[in-house]
Amino acid sequence: MRLTDNVAIITGASQGLGLGIARRLAREGARLVICARSADRGQAALQELLGLGAEARFLAVDLADPVSTSALVHFTLGEFGRIDILVNNAQTMKPWVPSASEEVDEHLRVMMATGLGASLRLMREVMPSMRSRHWGRIVNVGSLNARQGAKYSLAYNVTKAAIEALTRTAAAEWGRFGISVNTILPAGMSPATEAYIAANPNMANFPHFPMKRTGDPEEDIGGAVLGLVSAHTGYITGQSIFVDGGVFLRMMRQSHEMFAPQS
Amino acid sequence: MTSKSLAGLLKDRSALIVGDDEIAAGVASAFELADAQVTTFKHRILTSPGSTADALLREAFAAHRGTLDILAVFPAAPPPPARLEDLALSGIEEQVMNDVRETATWIQAALPSMQNNGGRILIGGSRYGPNVDRYLAGYSAAMGALHGLVRACAAEWGRFQITCNMLVPVAATAEYRVYQSRFAQEAAELLEQLPLHRVGDPVFDIGGAAIFLASEDSRFVTGQIIYADGGQSLTGALLEPTPQRLQSG
Numbered sequence: 001m002r003l004t005d006n007v008a009i010i011t012g013a014s015q016g017l018g019l020g021i022a023r024r025l026a027r028e029g030a031r032l033v034i035c036a037r038s039a040d041r042g043q044a045a046l047q048e049l050l051g052l053g054a055e056a057r058f059l060a061v062d063l064a065d066p067v068s069t070s071a072l073v074h075f076t077l078g079e080f081g082r083i084d085i086l087v088n089n090a091q092t093m094k095p096w097v098p099s100a101s102e103e104v105d106e107h108l109r110v111m112m113a114t115g116l117g118a119s120l121r122l123m124r125e126v127m128p129s130m131r132s133r134h135w136g137r138i139v140n141v142g143s144l145n146a147r148q149g150a151k152y153s154l155a156y157n158v159t160k161a162a163i164e165a166l167t168r169t170a171a172a173e174w175g176r177f178g179i180s181v182n183t184i185l186p187a188g189m190s191p192a193t194e195a196y197i198a199a200n201p202n203m204a205n206f207p208h209f210p211m212k213r214t215g216d217p218e219e220d221i222g223g224a225v226l227g228l229v230s231a232h233t234g235y236i237t238g239q240s241i242f243v244d245g246g247v248f249l250r251m252m253r254q255s256h257e258m259f260a261p262q263s
Numbered sequence: 264m265t266s267k268s269l270a271g272l273l274k275d276r277s278a279l280i281v282g283d284d285e286i287a288a289g290v291a292s293a294f295e296l297a298d299a300q301v302t303t304f305k306h307r308i309l310t311s312p313g314s315t316a317d318a319l320l321r322e323a324f325a326a327h328r329g330t331l332d333i334l335a336v337f338p339a340a341p342p343p344p345a346r347l348e349d350l351a352l353s354g355i356e357e358q359v360m361n362d363v364r365e366t367a368t369w370i371q372a373a374l375p376s377m378q379n380n381g382g383r384i385l386i387g388g389s390r391y392g393p394n395v396d397r398y399l400a401g402y403s404a405a406m407g408a409l410h411g412l413v414r415a416c417a418a419e420w421g422r423f424q425i426t427c428n429m430l431v432p433v434a435a436t437a438e439y440r441v442y443q444s445r446f447a448q449e450a451a452e453l454l455e456q457l458p459l460h461r462v463g464d465p466v467f468d469i470g471g472a473a474i475f476l477a478s479e480d481s482r483f484v485t486g487q488i489i490y491a492d493g494g495q496s497l498t499g500a501l502l503e504p505t506p507q508r509l510q511s512g
Binding site for chain 1: 421422426457459468475485497
């Protein structure tokens with residue numbers, strides 16, 4: 001087990017990719033604090049992690065509330081005495097609406113408050129503990145949407161783009177404290193992907209993905225996070241790392257492929 | 264970071280490392296510390312006559328008895344700096360030919376050993392591909408071309424569960440040590456600007472990042488440039504506020 005010396009906070013870990021990341025780190029012996037808004041889902045996730053033999057805690061918090069981040073950090077320090085790893089995964093979601101809609105303003109305010117604001121505050125609040133041992137790993141969760149002109153999700157796209165800028169700036173400032181900060185841009189079997197596949201069964205085999213599958217929350221997305229929080233990757237910092245099976249390498253289907261050899 | 268912390272990370276993996284520089288040597292050492300079965304190959308096969316190249320390739324893969332988990336290819340070091348207007352076209356052509364053809368040859372040769380069980384391909388790159396600095400035009404062109412090759416390989420061989428990524432290092436190699444001894448003040452300023460404030464160790468920093476790209480951890484990461492550069496890629500030729508202008512350090 002690779003993380004037996006480490007304490008990690010993972011936000012939004014009651015389901016989907018966040019839970020997959022938590023499971024992967026739990027299997028490596030990390031002590032975990034997970035948080036989510038829903039106490040029911042959070043408790044269920046906690047039971048899963050405990051079932052893997054992990055030493056784990058759950059705290060029900062709404063990260064939109066500015067005091068929630070310090071509550072989470074104080075709770076973690078009280079339980080485990082230190083923080084080595086922070087995974088900022090939580091993101092309040094809103095329905096997709098056209099950018100011309102005035103609803104976008106409110107969506108932007110809400111999504112930036114959790115995605116960007118809470119991530120920033122948590123980073124700031126865990127930093128002293130990391131700095132005191134000259135060792136820390138922060139992974140922020142971005143999105144492919146931030147890199148495309150994905151339609152009808154302006155507030156989400158902007159928030160996720162902001163997270164990459166947050167990552168780079170903190171990496172540049174905190175490298176001297178032995179802290180690395182990276183963004184992952186995942187494509188995985190999240191609740192949103194599950195809903196999409198349910199509505200579009202012809203995409204269930206992920207034909208547009210070079211690897212012909214989407215990411216498994218634990219093995220693929222959790223695996224990449226494990227790599228980035230490990231001791232041997234400390235020289236990688238400030239990066240945006242696509243964990244997407246290569247899907248972002250390709251654009252919409254190009255005409256030359258119509259003439260390609262069949263395989 | 265100790266050698267102990269790498270133990271077991273590439274257990275039961277076989278790796279072929281091609282290259283003759285300190286980065287290739289550092290990655291080979293790291294892979295060995297991670298318990299991979301490592302074969303290293305220093306030859307530039309394409310400068311050998313055709314039949315010799317084929318024999319060298321067969322020899323390189325023979326050690327792996329038909330299966331290979333990891334291929335890492337590192338291109339040759341950049342040539343001495345020269346202005347674009349002074350570069351001979353034949354020199355640019357040779358640079359691209361050597362780096363791209365050599366790398367493509369190794370990638371193609373590795374496919375039969377990887378396509379049944381998946382694999383990891385790492386191509387050593389340079390910041391002078393995606394980024395640029397003056398007086399290395401031929402080398403920059405070759406590194407940019409290698410980036411295209413990496414992405415094409417990722418897009419096409421993903422279906423075999425083969426990943427292909429480019430590793431861009433910043434490391435304390437012989438070139439850096441010469442620079443440090445000749446330009447001590449500039450080297451100190453460079454360190455001050457580098458976010459991690461230290462130049463990478465070829466084994467633990469660059470080799471460590473290479474282990475990530477060679478391991479199960481990165482099984483869904485493909486077609487990417489991974490900078491193991493202490494954050495150098497975050498720094499730009501922007502004006503930075505001096506510490507005196509900050510409220511607090």
